[in-house]
Amino acid sequence: MDEPLGDFPPEVFREMGHAAVERLAKYFETLESRPVLARTKPGEVLAQMPRHAPEDPEPWEAIERDLDFLVEPNLTHWQHPGYFAYFANTGTAPAIVGDFLAAGYNQVGILWRTSPVLTELEQGVVRWLLDLVGLPWGPDGFDGQLADTASTASLIALAAAREEAYPDVRRTGLAGRPQGIVYCSELAHSSIDKACVVLGFGTAGLRKIPVDAEFRMDAAALEIEIAKDRAAGRVPVAVVATAGTTTVTSVDPLPALVEICERENVWLHVDAAYAGSAAALPEMRSLFAGWERADSVLFNPHNWMLVPLECTGLFFRRMERVRRAFSVVPNYLETPEGNVVREYMDYGVQLGRRFRALKMWMTLRAFGASGVRARLRAHLVLARALRGVLEREPGVTIAAPTPFSVVAFRWTPEVLSPEAADAANARILARINEDGRTFISHALVSGRYTLRVAIGNVRTERRHLQTFLQVFREAVAAESPRKP
Ligand SMILES: Cc1ncc(COP(=O)(O)O)c(C=O)c1O
Incomplete structure (x- = not known):
């Protein structure tokens, strides 16, 4: 037997684990400098993967390097405060640790x-x-x-x-x-x-x-x-x-x-x-x-x-x-x-x-019910504020009531037919998402192409909505010279 069998020893695990925590902490610190929506082209990640799994062990540094150069550049950053697509969410610190421990306990x-x-x-x-x-x-x-x-x-x-x-x-x-x-x-x-x-x-x-x-x-x-x-x-x-x-x-x-x-x-x-x-x-x-x-x-x-x-x-x-x-x-x-x-x-x-309950149990204890409620309330306040601004925005129509933290709206200047407005909103969405500072998604509402801003990330503050409004206005301005 030349190679010892079994897992990596605890002292090596300790280093791997510390490096992973350090990586995620840095990731959170640098989130806002990253484009929210991945700029990956279809097939690009797969093309960079060797066709076969390595026959021999690779050094951990090589794997870490690929986290830097293959994984992180191709993430869509759900943890980013400018993430407003679909239903925005957050994996918070206690929940991440809970998930990690659940894997370690391997129940x-x-x-x-x-x-x-x-x-x-x-x-x-x-x-x-x-x-x-x-x-x-x-x-x-x-x-x-x-x-x-x-x-x-x-x-x-x-x-x-x-x-x-x-x-x-x-x-x-x-x-x-x-x-x-x-x-x-x-x-x-x-x-x-x-x-x-x-x-x-x-x-x-x-x-x-x-x-x-x-x-x-x-x-x-x-x-x-x-x-x-x-x-x-x-x-x-x-x-x-x-x-x-x-x-x-x-x-x-x-x-x-x-x-x-x-x-x-x-x-x-x-x-x-x-x-x-x-x-x-x-x-x-x-x-x-x-x-x-x-x-x-x-x-x-x-x-x-x-x-x-x-x-x-x-x-x-x-x-x-x-x-x-x-x-x-x-x-x-x-x-x-x-x-x-x-x-x-x-x-x-x-x-x-x-062991799904572990992260939930740790999260509810670490934030307390009051901490959960405070964060939900903050999102509702932000959504109402955004809706208030959009109600006054020239050319914008609010598409639906806002009972929770999602604001649905369209840019519908009177000169545009409904079909032309659909196409314009699709272009506006594409421009917003290309910009990288925020990421939003769309939906068909009453058959019309509608923009949706979903607030649900605990890092999101008023300034991120201001950034969104700025990006939205720039995207609309790029549209305005276009004649129906
Ligand atoms: C109302 C509703 N039900 C179910 C789902 C599916 O959720 P999951 O991804 O947890 O299956 C969604 C996802 O957006 C949803 O909005």
């Missing part, structure tokens, strides 16, 4: 006994999150889990709804059964389409209900669709309400949807992926009134509660309904304590689970 949560602390910290963090957003915990309230993403969480919730609507479907499958229908608004997230595909309803089994002038699901139209489906012998399975739509952050009329679902005995799932964190603010809670009567609710701490991907809170009333949909226990996973502890493998698709 594989297949069973309670393979990591009691992973399971029980997750149960405890679920209770903390429920308290924070004002949802009741317990046998008459909610319990739940931390999933990887909202997409997976909605799939799990809708699988449980399917089991309720078609008892024993996990054994029989759907073949020969009447078509099941899921209802959501036309602004619901594409993850609901995907869940319908996976669960065998197909996209033909998804009804997209129109929205009203404020982008909320039309409850009367929902009732009509449910009645039509029942009359045709189809099975209404679930209504998915969105609290904080992806494009404009509108909230579906939860009280009306709860009434309909209770009357119709249809599962109500609330997708509050981005906006749910805002329910930590008592003054925002009225926007979510009714969700406490839903069958399942999700929100993403990785969107707006200070932790990096992945961390989705998925909550259920009567969790045994999820267990009925998912529990499959082969002999090798039976344990003497199986009936008295929470076995999270019974409540979803995955067997092995990460």
